[in-house]
Amino acid sequence: MSGFDESKAKERFMLLNLVRLAGISLVLIAIAFSQMDPNVPAALNIVLSLTGMGIFFFWPRRLASQWKSEVE
Numbered sequence: 001m002s003g004f005d006e007s008k009a010k011e012r013f014m015l016l017n018l019v020r021l022a023g024i025s026l027v028l029i030a031i032a033f034s035q036m037d038p039n040v041p042a043a044l045n046i047v048l049s050l051t052g053m054g055i056f057f058f059w060p061r062r063l064a065s066q067w068k069s070e071v072e
Helices: 006-036 042-069
Strands: none
Touching: 006 042
């Protein structure tokens, strides 16, 4: 590694937070669908919730491990 690149670190930090925010948003959309419209199938709400939780918990860790494995 040549040196610490602060702008790259800021971009990665923002990306991690945006990924987490997207996951939370999917869970909140699933909750809103279940409360507002009774015609929405329960399977859709479950899929949205599980996808949002998966994104929130696993994607940031996966991105960080990919960034660690990069040879710079």
